[in-house]
Amino acid sequence: MGLSVEDRLAVHELVALHGHLMDSGEFERMGELFCADVVYDVSAFGRGELRGYEAISEASLAVGDANPVGHHVTNVCVSEDPDGTVRVRSKAIGIYADGRAGSVVYEDIVRLEAAGWRIAYRKVIPRRTPLRP
Secondary structure: OOOOHHHHHHHHHHHHHHHHHHHOOOHHHHHHOEEEEEEEEOHHHOOOEEEOHHHHHHHHHHHHHHOOOEEEEEEEEEEEOOOOOEEEEEEEEEEOOOOOEEEEEEEEEEEEEOOEEEEEEEEEEEEOOOOOO
8 A cells, every 4th residue: 555645744744853853952852753662873973873762862962062053854755665664765964053064865764653653763874975876
């Protein structure tokens, strides 16, 4: 069964919510964004896999002022595997306090829970070299 338009819209809004909550430091609301058993893979940044939204909050606080002041998500593509796994691939631009910018790709697996769609897995892949996967 394919995803409904309503499900697709909800997934898009879920991905957009990440930047709002992270940029405003609303870590107490991570349960609105992530599954309790989320795996947040930031291995490409030397931070390994964070498990649970509490670990994501703690890691973000530890980075402190080195965090971007703005996470901007774009190019959201939602797909469903034959087994029903829902995947989301999006691009994000991070703007830092000193004016620098960085680009990443988010590779997500989202899951429909009783409270709505949540991110179950996110891999953050930095984009540092143009025209290369």
